[in-house]
Amino acid sequence: MRKHVNRVFMGFALLVLLSVVISRNFSASAPPSESKNKPSLGESVYNSRCVMCHGSDGKGNGLAAAFLHPRPRNFTTGVYKFRSTESGNLPTDDDLTRSIKQGLHGTSMPDWAPFLSDDTVKALIEYLKSFSPRFATEKPKPVKASYPTPIAPATIAAGKKVYEKLECKSCHGSDGAGTDAVATNLQDDWGYEIDATNLTEPWTFRGGLTPTDIYLRIRTGINGAPMPSYAGSANEKEMWNLTYYVLSLGRRPLWSMNADEVKRHFDKLDQDAKANPVARGKYLVKTMGCIDCHSPYTKEGYLMEELLMAGGLKWSIGPYGYLYSPNLTSDKETGIGNWKDEEIKRGITRGIRKDGSRSIPFPMPWTSYANLKEDDLNAIIAYLKTIPPIYNKIPEQESLNMFAYLWGKFKMLILKQDFASISYPGNAGTLKGANQ
Template structure:
């Protein structure tokens, strides 16, 4: 059925749209690729391949304009067209953290058909007399710490930190000024999160990106400027900035029992003992002024508690701190002129203990199940409490208190301090799992109100303090089991081994005779 409608649809399109590529897409393979393209790709990349499909405005980075000939991921030199294999690879693998999904379900033949069709969209592909120079990635040597250390100097020499920042968090000085070839703002990669690298996170992928650059973006090729012996050290340095190949997103943050001093420095020190949990931030793509490309892609959370309070430290990467102006969680009603906007963060927990699994709606609660919404405006440096019954139902419910918010090398960290048993709201007892969610706003990207980054519900767990070593009770259990086993064996041997034991076996036999067994 899918096929039939896809076909029908393609026929309608073919009849109504004058495709510039029709003359070249005459071969069977390209026609098949065109059908597939119209069904699976045109909604974003546009029916004429200009990157202006019906979904295009809802993705950032925007879908590729195939007519431009500028492709990010290639094995060819800077400014050149990609090879067919390069295009196939992007279709197969997708680009992480963008709207381009991986298409593992296409057969190799279907991918080849698509590549054939894509090449009809830009006339330069047709010129077979020109062969773009390809970049060969040598076999990577084993990763070495010294190599990564040496790479730091090369990172500095080549001014990588101007865009990517000193610690690689994408917070370089020129980061806020960057634009792609079409004039859209573009963010430098956060090198501490290699799972978001569009072209892959393996060391050979990073090497290839250095050599080819990313066409259409400010990322240049370093083929000429970085000597051959410096290339792998630079790759190793960038590689060393991330903790792993995958984000290791958590579902729960564990609050450790600690002495929480009065001063923020002391509390932050106590929080350093807590294991950080990374939660993914997603765009609020549902209500009001939707946000299709939140500036933050994750928040890192640590938590600790004492008898009175729970301390929660929320940190996330932000390319530039916006501290002049103001921000608010209240729906902006389409008013984006309320500039300048500051950065902001909010912590959300259910207002009352959830019954069973019926949590409030994750976007600022709902009418039946309100949420406690603690909003920190990092310009004013204050935290204000709201009662949330949805984005349009947020009401301020308390006086503002001073926030401890710090920005360091591309990372904000904000400390929330909440009484464990407030007069109104959820009591946080030991050993109880509390739903918790976060929102982040980047003033620079115009985020405010419902136009921000959000998380779904995760769990905060107040771990009871450990009492003594677990080895002793375990050993006691083992000994008890040993004693019981030995008692059974010796009792049995004692009874069965004595002359009286014969009576026992006899009694068995007597059962047998009774049941009429001829034995």
């Protein structure tokens, strides 16, 4: 493995981090310490298991946070999503225990039940609560959920009417899969982009799958997210009917489909991608590592979110000198705003730069992208063009002088050493107004 690729592939780093954390044989008792400030059990487990996502101060800003969607919870506000308590209330200890033990399916929040004892979870919860003063003064009001309506075809039909009346489709689409949703570009209370859940994929519901779980979501909303509480706009019966309707929307997961169903499923995904190339391109750019390399990092290793996709990350590659990731925002002068589609394409799949010169096959992994389908490539370009322009002038590749070059070659070929690698601390580009 080449170290320089390793250094910047934060997405992979996250996975590695996670597996290290999970595989490490953590002993529940804190290491013996002579100091008087020995951390509590909750604090020490938090600092080994939770900190990389939730941050040492509980603000949801751990090193991995910028790569996660949705973002890890910020515990300092006391706002929790999955509760059995009224809208806006704090969660109960049982609610927190459940989220921690079962994890939040469809997000990066793992299920901790196999790794933490009940006592450890209790200690963790006490520690989480200490991040927000709300827990000292507020008492949550639990919601009683009882089943007034038995499930029947008529119940589901009545629930469909409630779904229409309450305009669930504006965010979740009339099919529950968001196809014709009008409220896209949703944000959570912390200003981060968030998607309305695909109601046809119930195994991704984080608050659970039982009728009571769904009822609670409708009744109490999801604090911190644009999913409102419907307690004031529907009566009990309507909310239960709606619950059964939501459950009826669930499709079968891929792993229990037969071959025909799998084919139909992927044909539909292809159609959706064609119908909405920008959404497809955004998905590809987010999942293929483009952001991880085409954005700069701070000295502490945090992704500089205000400069996402504006390039400026620096590599030192043995005899090849110094290389910088280009700015892929739509800025006309320093980004790809003026590039022809063909120029962008050959940069991604053939390693040919805009000026016609050749790239080596790393760090830009164009050899891995060489066989991208034309539709996907077009979708990536369609999305890149929608990224707001950031003026960030990226330096050209710097070659080494003859001596340094030969020394680099010697190390590489004779001493069989890997290339040196440095991830640039900060932005190597020049922003507008910077006096350089």
